[in-house]
Amino acid sequence: MTLCLSGGVGKGKRTGKSMIRDITIGQYYPGDSPIHRLDPRVKLFGTLIYIISLFIFKGVAAFVLAAIFLVAAIKLSGVPFFYMVKGLKAIVVLMVITGLFHLFFTQGTPLVSFGALTVTREGLKNAALMLVRLALLIIGTSLMTLTTTPNQLTDGLEKSLAPLSKIGIPVHEIAMMMSIALRFIPILIEETDKIMKAQAARGADFESGNIFRKVKAMIPLLIPLFVSAFRRANDLALAMEARCYRGGAGRTKMKPLCYRKCDYAAYAVLFLYLASMIALRFVWIRMSVFLEW
Amino acid sequence: MSIILDKVNYVYGAGTAYEAQALKNVSLKIEDGEFIGLIGHTGSGKSTLIQHLNGLIRAASGGIYYNGEDIYDRDYDMRGLRSKVGLVFQYPEHQLFETTIFEDVCFGPLNQGLSKKEAGVRAFEALNCVGIPEELYYQSPFDLSGGQKRRVAIAGVLAMKPEVLILDEPTAGLDPGGRDEILDQIAKMHREQGITVLLVSHCMEDIAKYVGRIIVMNQGEVLFDGAPEKVFEHYRELEAIGLGAPSVTNFLHGLLERGLPVNARAITVEAAKHEILEMIAERKRR
Amino acid sequence: MGIIKARKLVHEYIRRDEEGNVEAIQTALDQVDLDVEQGEFIAILGHNGSGKSTLAKHINAILELEEGSLWVDGYDVSDDTNIWNVRQSAGMVFQNPDNQIIASVVEEDVGFGPENIGVPTDEIWQRVENSLRSVGMLKYRAHSPNKLSGGQKQRVAIAGVLAMQPKCIVLDEPTAMLDPNGRKEVLKAVHELNREKGVTILLITHYMEEVTGADRVYVMDRGRVVMQGTPREVFSKVEELKKLRLDVPQITLLAHELRQEGLAIPQGVLTQEELTEAIEQICRSF
Numbered sequence: 001m002t003l004c005l006s007g008g009v010g011k012g013k014r015t016g017k018s019m020i021r022d023i024t025i026g027q028y029y030p031g032d033s034p035i036h037r038l039d040p041r042v043k044l045f046g047t048l049i050y051i052i053s054l055f056i057f058k059g060v061a062a063f064v065l066a067a068i069f070l071v072a073a074i075k076l077s078g079v080p081f082f083y084m085v086k087g088l089k090a091i092v093v094l095m096v097i098t099g100l101f102h103l104f105f106t107q108g109t110p111l112v113s114f115g116a117l118t119v120t121r122e123g124l125k126n127a128a129l130m131l132v133r134l135a136l137l138i139i140g141t142s143l144m145t146l147t148t149t150p151n152q153l154t155d156g157l158e159k160s161l162a163p164l165s166k167i168g169i170p171v172h173e174i175a176m177m178m179s180i181a182l183r184f185i186p187i188l189i190e191e192t193d194k195i196m197k198a199q200a201a202r203g204a205d206f207e208s209g210n211i212f213r214k215v216k217a218m219i220p221l222l223i224p225l226f227v228s229a230f231r232r233a234n235d236l237a238l239a240m241e242a243r244c245y246r247g248g249a250g251r252t253k254m255k256p257l258c259y260r261k262c263d264y265a266a267y268a269v270l271f272l273y274l275a276s277m278i279a280l281r282f283v284w285i286r287m288s289v290f291l292e293w
Numbered sequence: 294m295s296i297i298l299d300k301v302n303y304v305y306g307a308g309t310a311y312e313a314q315a316l317k318n319v320s321l322k323i324e325d326g327e328f329i330g331l332i333g334h335t336g337s338g339k340s341t342l343i344q345h346l347n348g349l350i351r352a353a354s355g356g357i358y359y360n361g362e363d364i365y366d367r368d369y370d371m372r373g374l375r376s377k378v379g380l381v382f383q384y385p386e387h388q389l390f391e392t393t394i395f396e397d398v399c400f401g402p403l404n405q406g407l408s409k410k411e412a413g414v415r416a417f418e419a420l421n422c423v424g425i426p427e428e429l430y431y432q433s434p435f436d437l438s439g440g441q442k443r444r445v446a447i448a449g450v451l452a453m454k455p456e457v458l459i460l461d462e463p464t465a466g467l468d469p470g471g472r473d474e475i476l477d478q479i480a481k482m483h484r485e486q487g488i489t490v491l492l493v494s495h496c497m498e499d500i501a502k503y504v505g506r507i508i509v510m511n512q513g514e515v516l517f518d519g520a521p522e523k524v525f526e527h528y529r530e531l532e533a534i535g536l537g538a539p540s541v542t543n544f545l546h547g548l549l550e551r552g553l554p555v556n557a558r559a560i561t562v563e564a565a566k567h568e569i570l571e572m573i574a575e576r577k578r579r
Numbered sequence: 580m581g582i583i584k585a586r587k588l589v590h591e592y593i594r595r596d597e598e599g600n601v602e603a604i605q606t607a608l609d610q611v612d613l614d615v616e617q618g619e620f621i622a623i624l625g626h627n628g629s630g631k632s633t634l635a636k637h638i639n640a641i642l643e644l645e646e647g648s649l650w651v652d653g654y655d656v657s658d659d660t661n662i663w664n665v666r667q668s669a670g671m672v673f674q675n676p677d678n679q680i681i682a683s684v685v686e687e688d689v690g691f692g693p694e695n696i697g698v699p700t701d702e703i704w705q706r707v708e709n710s711l712r713s714v715g716m717l718k719y720r721a722h723s724p725n726k727l728s729g730g731q732k733q734r735v736a737i738a739g740v741l742a743m744q745p746k747c748i749v750l751d752e753p754t755a756m757l758d759p760n761g762r763k764e765v766l767k768a769v770h771e772l773n774r775e776k777g778v779t780i781l782l783i784t785h786y787m788e789e790v791t792g793a794d795r796v797y798v799m800d801r802g803r804v805v806m807q808g809t810p811r812e813v814f815s816k817v818e819e820l821k822k823l824r825l826d827v828p829q830i831t832l833l834a835h836e837l838r839q840e841g842l843a844i845p846q847g848v849l850t851q852e853e854l855t856e857a858i859e860q861i862c863r864s865f
Contacts, residue, residue: 197344198382201349202404202450203404205372224388
């Protein structure tokens, strides 16, 4: 949905809101694929391994393998590829900045110069590497959140971190808070959109002016949003109490976590992936040594 | 003064999996001083339509002309349009934010560039118009009852002195007393100040009681457009799209089907009573 | 003893200023007596702020009992050790469908209640399936609540309560934020639960049309029960209801007005069929 505010109509301006909408982290894509059915702990652990693998390994081969691994997982999940890429849109700015930073501030063999800024061969390589790395990272994380309901996710975290509750960390409460926060993100985004439009109809201008004016212009948006969030929190607390919620003690689970055969198989695949990455790393080091020599 | 919509199209989420055409070739003319009821079930495109009228949503194709001027013209004053076409969203009380009721109502006029004093005069008139007693003016809007908050929020739009007032289900969630108060005040404004009103409602009884013309939306298209009595003659088609006619109209049609020679055009209790008495008197005479 | 029994229930909301001095006292419930038998369908009518929501919250032991006595399913609500039994016996559905759905998947939300009361996993699945089937939402079990219509969300909320196998469900204005179709869906579901599963229903509303199917109606005003009886008895008092900021269904009103004109129409007509019958009778008499 394109929303144009205060005279921005037709000028092709994009507002902050449409960017919020693009964030796919925390949005579940319903499905019944093997990936959806995996134990959330496998997916959490897998994502962790995947992220680590992206950062400690170098070389084209390793990235090709990482990309193949991810594409295979996406295919298996049945989530349209389009959804994954949508998550990237939200961090486009971050990616551009990171890319430029690496492009211009890496020492090495100069390629082209723009005044004081010089693009080096190494810079180009680093920038490309960093962008691929970030893209894979975001898509990988999106895949986890798109195929795991927030509740499963928090269940996974709760169970993985359960030992911590022995030292007085309220693991269940934190997990519950997270899952509720995730449930309300889309609702609050919609609400923001509505209030923005309502204030725009009263002539509010969220776009023009300097930073100071813009911040001030947010007040008519933020106050109603906070009021509404508190009202919702209050309602929700009542609704939870009315349904006999009284903390983690004595609760049973509708979907208790227990590993099945496919989860063990998934772990095996993960370790195989990790092993291949490690193997590739050694191959790469040897190759580069060989090349330098 | 008039608003003309010429073959307006709008598509939601173009290019995504959720793509849906919200408006299909909508052409309409809204004349000065009309009181129009806009009906249609949820998702029929009525909310999208009203947001086009003050430029919050831009049509994918087609034109909208306010007083003969193309609002999509490059140098058209869109903020000026927002103050001429006042839009009251559903649950407008959720937009209140100021520390006092009075300041909140001043927000719109101040955005229009009026001085504090002028804005104050506007706020005073608007609050008076929706029947908020003066002793409440300097209280927090959050301390009011639901119906009062709603009226303050409506005053916030009225204070901009719109020529056209659009209200999206202004009575949702209110009790019958609160509902009548708000609708009566709107009707009074229409009558006394000649303001053009576009009322979106799910309640056919309310629509029948107040408006002079009904526009029925279905699947992004204008299905019927005309005088209430005329539109409600299509009560069967309206039922098929989840709307229906006021219950007295349905009842009169029921009598007609049972062979009682009653005029089934009535859409209010008062008119229906008249028709039934008429029919009975006629029978007596025979 | 019936499933709900209240004697001289009083509840006051006390507002204090910053120093803790009493600023204002608002009596939300004033000497309320209530008797509900197992399996009944009770409607509680009243304008906004009449105390009906406060009453509902007491029945679910969400508010602390200060004065008077209340028993739910034989449990004394004033006894803190009964609180979970009370909440399990009397489930509660609130007005805003969004603010009572906890999980991001329909079936997980319905399972939330049973999880809290320690139902074994296998049985949770059975209960979730049965509850969703009872409200006709089984095929949406894997959906996200955000993609559902208001009426569907509210039915999920009802299923969530149903999964705790309560004897009684209190619904606090469950239809106030819904469109007419959503309203019909929810009412149909509630009536079916009452008829087929024998669940006692307490429906709080200000929509008069929703009351006609109830066994008994309580009308509240300023914290007091001011009228009670069958829908027919209550709706025959058109003038009194209007004074209480309530109204009567159009058909009842039409019947009332025709009766005022001297036609032989019985008091408290509720349905089109009844009125058609009465008018046919009059016409036949000539």
